[in-house]
Amino acid sequence: MQHGIGRFTVGFVVLVLVGAAGGTPRGNGVSFEPASLRSRDPLLFAGDRTDGLPLTAVLRRSDSAEYVSFVYGDCVPDDDAGCAPPVEIQVWPACRRHLALYDSSSGPDLERLTVRGVPGAVLDSGTRLELQTGRSTIVVFAESRQRLSRIAAELRPLDSRTASGVPLPQPAPGAVEGRLPC
Amino acid sequence: MARFVLTLAVVAALVVPVAPALAHFDATDRYTHNACPATVSNRADPVNVVFRGWGTWGRAASQLEAHAGWSSTTGSIQSFVDHGGCAPMHAQRASGLGARFHVRFRGQHQDAALGWVAVAGAHHEDLVLFPRPCGHAVDSNGPGGSGFDQGRNELERAFASAGHATSRLWWGNTQSFKQCDGDYAASDGWTVVVALHQVNH
Numbered sequence: 001m002q003h004g005i006g007r008f009t010v011g012f013v014v015l016v017l018v019g020a021a022g023g024t025p026r027g028n029g030v031s032f033e034p035a036s037l038r039s040r041d042p043l044l045f046a047g048d049r050t051d052g053l054p055l056t057a058v059l060r061r062s063d064s065a066e067y068v069s070f071v072y073g074d075c076v077p078d079d080d081a082g083c084a085p086p087v088e089i090q091v092w093p094a095c096r097r098h099l100a101l102y103d104s105s106s107g108p109d110l111e112r113l114t115v116r117g118v119p120g121a122v123l124d125s126g127t128r129l130e131l132q133t134g135r136s137t138i139v140v141f142a143e144s145r146q147r148l149s150r151i152a153a154e155l156r157p158l159d160s161r162t163a164s165g166v167p168l169p170q171p172a173p174g175a176v177e178g179r180l181p182c
Numbered sequence: 183m184a185r186f187v188l189t190l191a192v193v194a195a196l197v198v199p200v201a202p203a204l205a206h207f208d209a210t211d212r213y214t215h216n217a218c219p220a221t222v223s224n225r226a227d228p229v230n231v232v233f234r235g236w237g238t239w240g241r242a243a244s245q246l247e248a249h250a251g252w253s254s255t256t257g258s259i260q261s262f263v264d265h266g267g268c269a270p271m272h273a274q275r276a277s278g279l280g281a282r283f284h285v286r287f288r289g290q291h292q293d294a295a296l297g298w299v300a301v302a303g304a305h306h307e308d309l310v311l312f313p314r315p316c317g318h319a320v321d322s323n324g325p326g327g328s329g330f331d332q333g334r335n336e337l338e339r340a341f342a343s344a345g346h347a348t349s350r351l352w353w354g355n356t357q358s359f360k361q362c363d364g365d366y367a368a369s370d371g372w373t374v375v376v377a378l379h380q381v382n383h
Contacts, residue, residue, distance in 0.1 A: 128354075
């Protein structure tokens with residue numbers, strides 16, 4: 001069941017997000033960005049379409065998890081079982097999610113790499129990419145490593161129509177190590 | 183003759199079975215699946231519980247019944263991955279039939295450090311009757327966390343209250359899942375590890 005205001009229609013959300021990305025909450029007084037993302041980095045997403053898939057939902061969490069999520073494409077859940085949309089991009093504050101969280105020996109295997117000039121990692125057998133840029137951690141879920149690469153190339157600020165493919169801002173000092181305060 | 187004996191010894195060493203080493207706990211796939219073979223597109227739920235120590239799936243189910251009272255065995259079948267193999271779950275338990283806590287279990291390879299291991303996907307879900315009856319849907323993300331987080335937290339609370347050691351691991355398996363009521367739910371990325379004892383209740 002729906003709780004709170006976690007999900008918005010896409011058209012409304014883009015309006016709100018464009019405002020929120022500039023640090024000014026808009027739309028029924030709703031502040032869309034989690035507090036620790038606000039007034040820091042511009043939100044990154046992959047545009048209205050990416051890799052042939054339309055932007056279908058924008059989600060927000062600010063509880064035990066904290067992110068804005070851009071869902072691309074759709075899936076049909078079965079009765080009694082959920083389904084995974086083809087592509088999802090989550091933007092977390094680096095103080096809540098960062099690569100150092102995987103340093104535990106019991107954590108998942110990861111392959112560290114550099115994408116668009118910033119540190120990142122591929123996990124889940126090439127179906128998850130995490131990048132650290134500025135004070136944010138960008139998490140991309142997709143079916144293949146090739147699709148992850150294409151989507152990573154498309155990442156751009158929410159209020160920009162271009163800028164995809166260029167190097168991303170370097171992580172803030174301490175962001176990768178998890179030393180940023182929230 | 184000596185050469186023949188040596189050859190025989192080498193061949194024997196290759197074919198005579200020896201006690202297998204303990205396989206490591208495989209956490210490369212941190213989701214359940216609606217079918218096998220497991221693919222990204224048939225992921226269903228995040229795995230958010232690991233039972234260790236005497237963590238066989240039977241003990242996990244039994245001790246959960248004892249500590250949380252989740253005794254219903256109703257629910258759909260999902261599958262888990264272990265060392266590249268996909269196989270249906272071993273058991274499931276739920277706290278009721280309508281809005282309820284629900285968890286699916288599968289035993290995994292024994293691990294040298296963790297002992298017997300079972301993994302599980304826990305959640306809280308509602309029975310959806312309107313506008314189209316579609317069975318259970320995991321609670322969407324909200325102030326108390328998603329249904330996945332609520333289920334994990336309740337399970338953790340029940341075991342911790344009964345004296346079981348618990349801890350948490352960051353897995354980051356936060357992919358969102360669309361539910362049959364149209365909402366989305368995702369784990370917050372934390373997995374609880376619960377130590378089980380040998381004797382059931």
